[in-house]
Amino acid sequence: MLLAIDAGNTNIVFALFEPGPEPGDPGRIRTRWRITTDPRRTADEYAVWLSQLLQLEGFERGDVNDVIIGTVVPRALHNLEVLATKYFGVTPVIAGQGDAGWGIALDVDEPQSLGADRALNMIAAHASHGGDLLIIDFGTATTFDVIDYRGAYKGGIIAPGINLSLDALVSAAAKLPRIAIDEPATNSVIGRNTVDQMQIGIYWGYIAMMEGLVARMKAEIGRPVKVVATGGLAVLFERHTDIFDAVETDLTLQGLAILRARAHI
Structure with missing residues (x-):
């Protein structure tokens, strides 16, 4: 099975993929786990935590025979x-390097x-949807990325x-309380x-920002565009936009699994 590791600025997500029946098939996610990103965390600490979670889901370390890291x-x-090397006995593939290169044209000023x-x-969205795409990812930053119908990255x-x-609002204004991010009542x-x-300023203000930017980007692209949202907060906003x-x-x-499957072909 493939262990896909997505190391972001806020969290690292580990996902276990069951391989598909055909070569090049990325397979499906069997389970996933999330941990706070801390560059000081050692491989030994990851291994103890991950081994316990694998066992709780009915898996063993030996079930993992492939690892990809993004x-x-x-x-x-x-x-x-x-x-990957010490506890799973495999040399990990690093997304964007060697055989796991992006495989898409980066038509921007600073592709590196x-x-x-x-x-x-973009790799995952282009594999699932046709035509021009606008991908919104709700992470530590919110990113808007445009990939054209040929699969080339055009900017964002x-x-x-x-x-x-x-966090910035609460830190800078002493009398404002810390609130949960949720839709207003x-x-x-x-x-x-x-x-x-x-709550209105954060929630509706963010929706207004997204709707305004998407409208401007669609007008600039000038062709029909499908908007794909990802990240944990996407489901929070979709109810009101x-x-x-x-x-x-x-x-x-999914992009990690697709990239690894392509490298096997």
């Missing part, structure tokens, strides 16, 4: 590589600066993530108390 945190990579998570999202937008925005955008006003054509929360993990 990371936007360079300092975390070494210990994840040691985890593209984050692995964004490239993986990086905006502060909603948690980052809320009503559709009114005139809050009657501090907490309501903050119609800009998403599809919500796929495991897009980055």
Whole structure:
């Protein structure tokens, strides 16, 4: 089985994929686990935590015979590589390197600066959907990425993530309380108390930002565009906006599995 590791700025997600019946088939996710990203965490610590979780799901370390790692945190990579070699006995594939190169054209000014998570999202979205695509990923940052009908990356937008925005607001304003990110109790955008006003500003303000940027990007592209959302908060927003054509929360993990399957062909 394939262990796909998505190391983001906030969390690292480990997903176990059952292989598909045909060569090049990325298979399906059997289970996944999430842990806070900490570059100081050692391979031994990962191994203890992961071994226990594997057993709880009815798996053993020996069930893992392949590992692929995608990371936007360079300092975390070494210990994840040691985890693969020392505890699973395999040399991990690093997304974007060697046989696991992106395989898509990066039609931008600084292609080397593209984050692995964004490239993986585009690979997975292009494999599942046809035509021009706009991918919105709700992570530490909220990113908007455009990939054309030929599969070429054309550019995008990086905006502060909603948690980052809320943290900055609370940190800079001494009297504002820390609130949960959730949809307001009503559709009114005139809050009657501090907490309501903050929730409206964060929730409806973020929707207005997304809708405005998507409208501008679609107008600039000038062709029909399918909008694919990913990341944990996508499902929170889809209830009150119609800009998403599809919500796929495991897009980055699917990109890792697709990339590994291609390298096997």
